[in-house]
Amino acid sequence: MTSEAPFRPKARAPRGFQDRRAAALGAERRILEAVSRVYEAYGFEALETGAFEYADALGKFLPDSDRPNEGVFALQDDDEQWMALRYDLTAPLARFVAEHWDGLPKPFRRYAFGTVWRNEKPGPGRFREFVQCDADTVGSARPEADAEIIAMAVEGYAAAGLPTDGYVLKINNRKLLNGLLSAAGVEDAGQKLVVLRAVDKLDRLGAEGVKALLGAGRKDESGAFTKGAGLGSAAIDSVLAFVEAGRDSRTATLDRLAQVIGGSAEGDEGLAELARIGAALNGLGVGEDRAIFDPSVVRGLEYYTGAVFEAELLAEVTDESGAVMRFGSIGGGGRYDDLVARFTGERTPATGFSFGVSRLAAALAASGRATAAQARGPVVVIAFDAEHMASYFAAAADLRAAGVAAEVYLGSSGMKAQMKYADRRLAPAAVILGGDEIAAGTVTIKDLDLGRALSAGVADNEAWRKERPGQVNVPRAELVATVRAIVEAAGR
Template sequence: MAKQKKAPRPKAETPKGFRDYFGAEVRERAEMLAQIAGVYHRYGFDALESSAVETVEALGKFLPDVDRPNEGVFAWQEFDENDRGDWLALRYDLTAPLARVYAQHRNDLPTPYRRYAMGPVWRNEKPGPGRFRQFYQCDADTVGTASMAADAEICAMLSDCLETVGIPRGDYVVRVNNRKVLNGVLEAMGLGEDQDRDAVLRTIDKFDKVGEAGVRELLTTGRKDASGAFIDGVGLRAEQADPVVAFLTSKGADAAETLANLRAAVGDSAIGAEGIAELEEIAALLDAQGYGPDRIEIDPSVVRGLGYYTGPVFEAELTFEILDDKGRKRQFGSVAGGGRYDDLVARFTGQTVPAVGVSIGVDRLLAALREKGRIGGAEQGPVVVTVMDRDRMADYQAMVGELRAAGIRAEVYLGNPKNFGNQMKYADRRGSPVAVIEGGDEKARGVVQIKDLVLGARIAENATLDEWKERPSQYEVPRGDLVAKVREIIESYS
């Protein structure tokens, strides 16, 4: 009989576009989410935790950067007993589920409904450096009011969130624009029916990469890119491109000058004038709350995602410099964005429901704080109670019980206790500040040995013999003083 082949072992590897998070990374994210949630809650928003799975129909066609939802989501078909198959998908953001929740429960929810939500989202797109298929979002939205006070409040709250998590004033700016102003610019251009508005929008979105001259070339006759390849232009006349360039370069020394320049860019367009009036109102409301241009400013160059929104849009950008992979200086860039989207709930209800919200990229914010050295240092591990006699495990568990009751992180060594050196190596790998030792002799005398592992490591690296004598790294204390001495050592390094 032929020998049965063994099934191959599965590869122990993370799927492409995903990653694992350990200890400090998970803790840092949890702390940041708690800080942001505290700001959201202070502003009167309520928590919502919706399903991670939605129907593809409910997700709709609002996924940025792709033409069809199926191309950008992880979807599968689920059949019932009649072989009818519904397509389900992992959520790609937290906004589409909110639209479904509001439409489903609107009779039981207050109007306006103010909610915040935090959690992972999934996008089935090509991964790249720092770009994963699963990442965290942290959203806050107000549904059911068209008041510009809601938009101004979101901007103020975003500013407060950045400062709360450790981005100081001067290291960020929240930039505000309005889709209606862009619509006014498109009207002022006098585009014919045969001219592609989407091509114009895509060109506008390249402003931060190619600049004023590049946008003008791409709107008209075309240009050569950095590689020398020629990119065809949209084919507009030079005078048609003028309103777009005026719009993109209209930022002035202050909000008043910027708004005046925008009025010139939109000409006689009624929708453009409406957008400018909304920006004026937002600026006045923010000024009344003390949020000046050092934190929030009107900036027409914010064009990213304009196709998704129906009114004001905003983006939080970190302004400090970092070094890229090639050692070149660059600004860190955007960590949050949002705006007004008045058409999303209408997909379910048939009625327009005004809404505005913001989404903070938590992973991007964490990366920024690590770049600035504000988080990411060596994490302190637990106190390790060593095991000198495995028959006295109850004594050692009593010690960690006392330490934990006092709020001190602690654990008993649970490996093979025969080799004491291995216990010390374990404590070192754990980043433990203190090791507790109680052998039979210490037990008989009612004392414990407490080893300061932080000081011991420093002495081993570069201390002199005199420094060793001045401050010992191991103490013998009465058993009843265990907690007090451990706390004293840990607090000395806080």
């Protein structure tokens, strides 16, 4: 009789979720710190809300079903209320504002960053769990509030290290397309939503693909059929003329849009708002090369009511197989004047922008802009035997007290393996305290950065090498000063 082998699950991460080590985490942290400083410079207050919200508070992604887990990850609490992991940071803000409105300064200007979750199909740079960093103004209906959000986004991308030619921020207004559709006799809200979603796919499907979705529908490469908006040919032509109305300057685009939308009341209102946004952007110093008016931008979420913005990464990178990867949107936002009203019944104007931090970090890494220096490890104190562990820990403690990251090796390997460990950690230096050094009151310090530079052939200057010997023996009292000099020389 044979016993069954024990079950051993396959070690694997769920699709759309990623394990991140120091380099990736460090890249995200630097983006968050840089963008947060921009938000604070504009006077925005930090706010943190919980990861879970009641499902009815999230609203927009949830279908009419017994288990609301399409688009979000949901579970039922012990009181039988459905909760879901937040899919963005805006819906929790709307709930917070509705709950605390009487005690908040108005307008309420807040920024927030944190993890969000979406139960969607993952793809290149598109994850089910990712980090966002948002700024929102609640309580101002002025188009200038939209312009300020856009200006902050532009400053934020610059602070995060994105080159000025690496992206473009596109601006539109939902009222323009709404006015155009109303003038064409399209009044059904569901039909308008299908139109918005079709236009939102322009960069992926092209004009012909969008034309099919505006009409009867479209069959994709897999054979699956997507039902279209059912517009007539004249309405389809009007929508396509609208999304292709972008010009080289903001003023020229406004002029062209005025000709296309046909003078509808809602469309004229949207044009006036864009004109005020453009004037404010000029005053804020945001040029045409950084922020443009683009009628093809509509944003997929239903809650936008006016201006919408989207930042598109322009660079194309290749994956390990050489295939071209296009990350596309790295952030976006817009005006959502009806979101707080879901709780209060009173319209509360609001506008905001969200940085897709995880996607931006992934795109920068894929394009080679993230460097290995971001994952630098600590100084490693070599451990020879248990008898002298107190001395090893004292050396590491002295370094940490001086602001230098340090650790004692706590594995069971010998000297050679420990030096390999320090090198794999990208440690700037290794501290050697053998019995002879401890007896003599000295310490040996090995400059690992110098060793890496020499092995890479980037240090041919003999004088430079003499000034920076690869290994030195100094009095124990000079440990901190010597290691700090090595660390500072490495630009840490």
